Amino acid sequence: MIIVIDALNKDRFGDLLDEMFQLRARVFGDRLGWEVEIVDGREIDQFDRLDPAYVIGLDDEGHVISCVRALQTTGPHMLSDVFQVLLDGEPPLRSATLWESTRFCVDTQRLCRDGESMKAVSMATCELMIGSLEYARRSGISDIITVIDPVVNRVLKRSDNAPYDYVGSTKQMGKVPAMAALLDCTEERISRVRAFAGIQHDVFASDDAVRALLDSREDAGSVSADVAEWLALMSQPQEPEVPVLPEDIRDYCRAQIESAETDADRAAALRLVEILVRERIYPATHQLVAQG
CATH class of the missing domain: 1.10.60 (Diphtheria Toxin Repressor; domain 2)
Incomplete structure (x- = not known):
């Protein structure tokens, strides 16, 4: 299930955000070796203080299994302020209908606990793609620019969600290369990902339903x-x-x-x-x- 957390509801879901920041630390700091700041096991940067939107995937118990951050390109964002080397000296693209998508990650460790791990990882990845694209389209966003590595690029292509273009060139960032890719937020693209994954249901859960699940989890423990x-x-x-x-x-x-x-x-x-x-x-x- 997918929930979107932004400035309007972040006060209700501080526990989910905390879990998400811990996941980001494990993925981008520990696994990928990116030069990110990790404090108390949480990866948080200056862009998280700009009230971005977070599209977060949850498992049936309400644990964070995937996440991605969406930020306007009209102000400070990663491609303009951190990854500008990818642009080869060109100015960053800026538009009210072009948003930046970064920090896309999936908790493979949690999802790989059972025998169908690869299927679970694939489903969580596709569900997050669908959720982020549908959230963007409903919000009036026409295109997404995203900083990804070659592994994610291949995942996008395999899931029939290949970028329609790239900006700048690929550069080494930590242990892996990084590139800036463009994706449109059209119904056609969303339908292709849904068809690939076999996901036809509404992937979003209501705020109240997620809060009730989290509260019941806390009560159970x-x-x-x-x-x-x-x-x-x-x-x-x-x-x-x-x-x-x-x-x-x-x-x-x-x-x-x-x-x-x-x-x-x-x-x-x-x-x-x-x-x-x-x-x-x-x-x-x-x-x-x-x-x-």
Whole structure:
């Protein structure tokens, strides 16, 4: 699913933006070796302070799996202020209907956890392309200029989303070369990408639906004070005369929590602990510990 975060709704989605900046640090700083500034594990630059629009892809649990930034070319932007070497001395293109798209990346690490990793990466990439193109078209943007590397250029071509032109020339930037490409935001282009990926549904999720998903995820990962104390007690070695929890139940609960692969699995394991704490085991054992 895709959500667009801009100056109008960024206050509601600070958690998503934070996760996105961490993803950018891993991709552009660690993997690609670009000369980007990373502070506390987050890649944020001066253009993020200009209230750009972020098109962000989420998985079913609400985690950021892809992102791209859209910025007007009538003011400061990366091609005019950072990547001007790509332009070979020519002035940057500027127009109210031409926006710059940068920081396109996909979280291959998260998506490669299962056996269908390549399919998941391809779908996430195409969904982000569709989302960014449709957002641009609906916003009155006719064309996108984007700084990409040869790998992304090949991905665009394979997904029937090839640039219609290039500006300047390819130059080495960090570990990989970079180039400036032009894409039109037409229905024809969007339809080609949809046909390639087999995506016909609306890729966008509403702000309210995404916020509800994120809130439920946070609730699933939280525990009450009693459960937190119980978990702490469970992890400590126990004296034989103070049986905080029968060993078989303790080991079962710990195994369920540690083996949880999704937020839903963890929530179910914690609900079991909540029942044990609230209904039967915790009050009696807590008293024994307190008296001991």
